[in-house]
Amino acid sequence: MTAKERLAIPPQPMPEHPPAERVHNMDEVALGYTLETARREASRCLNCPNRPCVAGCPVRVRIPEFLAAVAAGEIDRALEIIRENSLLPAVCGRVCPQEKQCQRNCTVGRMLGDIGKAVAIGRVERFVADHASGVAVAPAPRVGRRRIAVVGSGPASITCAADCARAGHAVVVFEAFHREGGVLVYGIPEFRLPKRIVEREIRNLRAMGVKTVSDFVVGRTLPLSELRRRFDAVFLGVGAGLPRFMDIPGEDLIGVFSANEYLTRANLMKAYREEEAVTPFWHGRQVAVLGGGNVAMDAARMALRLGAESVQVIYRRSEQEMPARDEEVRHAREEGVTFLTLANATRILGDDEGCVTALECLRYELGEPDASGRRRPVAIPGSAFTVPADTVIVAVGSGTSPLLPATEPGLRLDAKGHVIVDPETMMTSLSGVFAGGDIESGAATVILAMGDGRKAADGICRYLAARTDCIGKGVLL
């Protein structure tokens, strides 16, 4: 096929559940490609020599190669290629912001003058992960005698654990919750990332020989110092872990939730299955979501599925500055979420029983760009107005959990409370202790966390190779 012929193939649309149906269930919204559409989409790749897509991928998946394999119908081979660099293709194919990474650089999109017409790498990746067969993960051979503790089981930890296991080390993953997966299981909703997919990825990790221990809170069940004594290296991938609130009056009213709590009840605790699940769920009718990121979109769409009559996202900049992925905003809008931009809550009002009744808001306009490069929102004096609501979900980001730093004073943090690491090795201020993901970078994305996990695994392996002693004591717990 010539380049011209490839460019002539139209982008293959992703079939989706119709909005009117999907707001009443938790089924995945995007249905996925068929073999035929996946091959056709993969055939659009020009296999251009400078491979800008690979440079845009935080874990450097060999994208042109796996696309070529799909175009040829060799799905298992495509998965092998992806797995060289990413252990979580089913997850990344669904939740990566491809339009800001690999697809943003795609030559096809550039030649067609529209990033939206770039090769849909994420969709093809998802197809590969969902449809490859006979791809059992082989146990990694134990060539090293070193033992590594991985704290947390989200995307940074999974990647770090897998890479360390591949390098031949014994790895134990410690998870505080009763189920592994971190934000993939408590935060990202079923309709965006079905939990069976996360479970499959965790099974793959175990199949490689990684041991997982749930219900184990490092810093409480055992102190970090104890893990350092028992393991040759420790990776901290515990996530951002502490929801931020607005610090406005009324946040203690009944009906105000952090997005973390709201989503954890619905996702991890399965509270949406009201007949079976014991964890109670809050039935909001008029829901206001504060924030404009992916988590805000997840919470808003979850509220609709749980029976809300109206869901409004309140964001203080304009829609252009919204950090959420375009696709998430589009899905939310299709489903009936409304957007109140250039406005922010200043106070939450309640009734005599302490239940939320309304939000007091101010209108904003955009001023000069701030440090983040986005135009700074400025409140318009005298513009106060109220928005009726019985539920307020606060989705304005997360900080670092105080748990590890409080129990390990030697762990140095920056002014924002994130763990400081050497950017080359990802080692913290504690020798042999590495960190990555949101605990080090603040709230980011799954794939960036995976990139950190990979870099840290490399740092750990080099650190261990340079040491001749082996401090592992032979008993894990």
Added chain:
Amino acid sequence: MARILSKSRLSDAVYRMGIEAPLIARGRRAGQFVILRTDSEWGERIPLTIADADAARGSIDIVFQTVGVTTKRLSLLEPGDRLADITGPLGRPTEIRDYGAADRRGWVVVVGGGVGVAPAHPIAQAFHAAGNRVTAIIGARTRELVIMEEEMRRASDELIVVTDDGSAGRQGLVTAPLAECCAGPERPDEVVIVGPPMMMKFAAETTRPFGVKTTASLNAIMIDGTGMCGGCRVTVGGRTRFVCVDGPEFDAHQVDFDSFIRRSGAFRREEKAHRCRSGLFGSAGGAS
């Protein structure tokens, strides 16, 4: 792990269970709690304070009242059965110190109300072991609901039992002997209060005029217990704090108890519906 080793019924709706949990038993300190589930697929995570522990046997004791579906299901388990999960020890341990000086022993008053006597027990034990004189005040509605009386006696120098109806010990509320402690010639160095939110509110008001350092151990609604969900937030001194990672113990004179009491009932309607559906509480779903 998490096998149930023993079970006894302390009153009509209050149970005590020994649970196999070696790491928690070894690491736990006074004031800390666990989170457990009874059902691995649909279970709810509930926080329960550790009432006692045996590091050598690798077990902890929990005491709970059957107020909801999870505690009811827990009460139906028998020795040999297993919990779905148990996590801990969580929360910051009680700051135990010996208040004594060369010329006098330190004096700590530990107040436990209702099931709150169970979490008060290790706190009394620890202050006592540190060398302080400990006065324990335990209160209940009626004799049948007084729990762990003998253990509290062993963990203290002086035990005062109070019941609303006078069927055991003194008649009245825990605030009466507490006020007497504070009003005497010698003031307690610290008062620790654990119990129903309303009791803690009044106990805090009792000690406030005397300026006695008062610590309240709060039991809030929470999911993860590691700071992630923020459901357990409480206003202390005008600031939002998380019970799970900043607490569970706070300066009782700074806690906004009215807000705390309201938030404790946030899911009352949903919980009642669950009780009805579960069929474990009769058709009315039991007390709200």
